Amino acid sequence: MKNKQQKMTLFTLTWPIFIEIMLHMLMGNADTLMLSQYSDQAVAAVGVSNQILSLIIVMFGFVAAGTAIITSQNIGASNHLAAREVSVVSLWVNLGFGLLLSSILVIFHKNLLAMMSLPPELMKDGTAYLAIVGGFIFIEALVMTSGAIIRSYGYTKDAMYVTIGMNILNIIGNYLFIFGAFGVPVLGVTGVAISTSVSRFAGLLAMGILLKKRIPGELPFKKILKLPSIHVKNLLKIGIPSAGEQLSYNSSQMLITYFISMIGTEALTTKVYTQNLMMFIYLFSVAISQGTQILVGRMIGSRQTDDAYHRCMRSLKIAVSISFAMALVFSLFARHLFAIFTDNQTIIESGILLIYLTILLEPGRAFNLVIINSLRAAGDVRFPVYMGILSMWGVSVTISYFLGVGLGLGLVGIWISFIADEWLRGLLMLRRWKSKIWLRKSFIQKAVS
Structure with missing residues (x-):
């Protein structure tokens, strides 16, 4: 072993x-x-x-x-x-x-x-x-x-x-x-x-x-x-907030989808096609964040806290770099990629613009995926959930409606809200990680006490 x-x-x-x-x-x-x-x-x-x-x-x-x-x-x-x-x-x-x-x-x-x-x-x-x-x-x-x-x-x-x-x-x-x-x-x-x-x-x-x-x-x-019942308690301490965050995200996305349906059918179709392409961009960040979570969890368990800190920061740099590079590549071939799905020029032109905005969006998402998984691996579960729910509804949903529907910017306004949400949460998570408050959150300490 x-x-x-x-x-x-x-x-x-x-x-x-x-x-x-x-x-x-x-x-x-x-x-x-x-x-x-x-x-x-x-x-x-x-x-x-x-x-x-x-x-x-x-x-x-x-x-x-x-x-x-x-x-x-x-x-x-x-x-x-x-x-x-x-x-x-x-x-x-x-x-x-x-x-x-x-x-x-x-x-x-x-x-x-x-x-x-x-x-x-x-x-x-x-x-x-x-x-x-x-x-x-x-x-x-x-x-x-x-x-x-x-x-x-x-x-x-x-x-x-x-x-x-x-x-x-x-x-x-x-x-x-x-x-x-x-x-x-x-x-x-x-x-x-x-x-x-x-x-x-x-x-x-x-x-x-x-x-x-x-x-x-x-x-x-x-x-x-x-x-020991402590195992169940620790599972629930991590799991319930994580589930709440995911349910909150899904609910906020459903509401934003409703806003997009108010804009029109073409907007809804464009959103579906664009997000299908975006999945292949942030896939790298998802994989890196999950691999980092395993390594950070082991390092925290073996009290290698400095190694855990630097592992997260190195993974973050890798994920941000790859996300940015992949978004650039997809923006270069955006017209050809959208042509696979549709020949509607309105949808294609709108989708291309959203892919350009994704160049700003995906590095911010990489911050959240890598650092939040590292915080969870260290046992710091609640802070990412509270900040996530606050940002999803206070920034993403609110700005989506204000810019997308209220000011008539459509999908561009909604994508701006996504960018603001990801970067705000990402920077808050980075600050939390650098503060090293998570050093006091390890579940190992609680399990053996």
């Missing part, structure tokens, strides 16, 4: 995370893309159902986030028993949470889709998809938690391979059930739901094998009732 820790670098951790996230981005819409060959109505029904499922998956993420941080700190402190205990507690907690939410989706799937104003003609497909995928969504909770544990131990490539396998199985299943290949019955949306659930179950089995193979020592599943 020591040798494994010594060989860990930002690059060795980050590139598998980068590929894994990119696969999620590219393959995440596989159901929708393949269903488009079957029925436009099926695509719409699954799209609305996935909005509900996406919110549920965000809620699972709060336990996974706490797991990654606390496990990394304990591994850094060579407290491998505590790391195993945290792993088991987090799996049980997310299993219980997942089963609860799965039950709610099975019982109330029709009511939830009705609340989303799903048209009656789409209800049959929507309920079929949501009942099946929602009924087994607890599997995704376990896959996410297992992946967080595996990555915390430094095996980011293993998590990547599982994701690749899950995506391949999902695509094969979709193909069989949508097109009826090899005599398989054409089940449409129901088949896609079955394929999604089966691929996730296969991913869970693979994760279970990896947990047994990669983690040194036996995981104390049978002793769950005897494990």
Whole structure:
């Protein structure tokens, strides 16, 4: 295990995370893309159902986030028993949470889709998809938690391979059930739901094998009732604020999307196309921030606080530089990239302008991604959440409406609000990191006291 820790670098951790996230981005819409060959109505029904499922998956993420941080700190402190205990507690907690939410989706799937104003003609497909995928969504909770544990131990490539396998199985299943290949019955949306659930179950089995193979020592599943309650408290201290921040962000973005719909359909379409391109720019920052979180968590656990401080600052420089460079590259080819999606010149010209503004936006986002993940890794969880919520609603939402709708600047005004939000939060996070207040926040100190 020591040798494994010594060989860990930002690059060795980050590139598998980068590929894994990119696969999620590219393959995440596989159901929708393949269903488009079957029925436009099926695509719409699954799209609305996935909005509900996406919110549920965000809620699972709060336990996974706490797991990654606390496990990394304990591994850094060579407290491998505590790391195993945290792993088991987090799996049980997310299993219980997942089963609860799965039950709610099975019982109330029709009511939830009705609340989303799903048209009656789409209800049959929507309920079929949501009942099946929602009924087994607890599997995704376990896959996410297992992946967080595996990555915390430094095996980011293993998590990547599982994701690749899950995506391949999902695509094969979709193909069989949508097109009826090899005599398989054409089940449409129901088949896609079955394929999604089966691929996730296969991913869970693979994760279970990896947990047994990669983690040194036996995981104390049978002793769950005897494990220290401090582990649950620490998971919730990290997870609940993180979940609140994510829910706040999603809510603010939904409201801003409503503002954009007030501007017009072309504005809404432009926003979707532009953000699809932007995802490939900030993907680098996301991967770097997650790799940095693992390293900083271990350094905090082993009391290498100066190393943790400088690791974050070096990662920040890398992420800002790459984000800026990628935004420049995308701006040079913006016209060609938008032409892939549409031939509407109004949308293309507007989108090009937004990509130019992204050159200012993405370096600011890199500040937030890298430093916030480092603060969380050090146990400083609440400050980023409070500042994030304040900035999202006080800056992003407020300025979006004032500039975009009130002054009639449209999408340009809204993108300016995004820039102001990211840079304000980014600079506040940088100040917080440099203050080193996070030195007093380590969960290791609390776990062993």
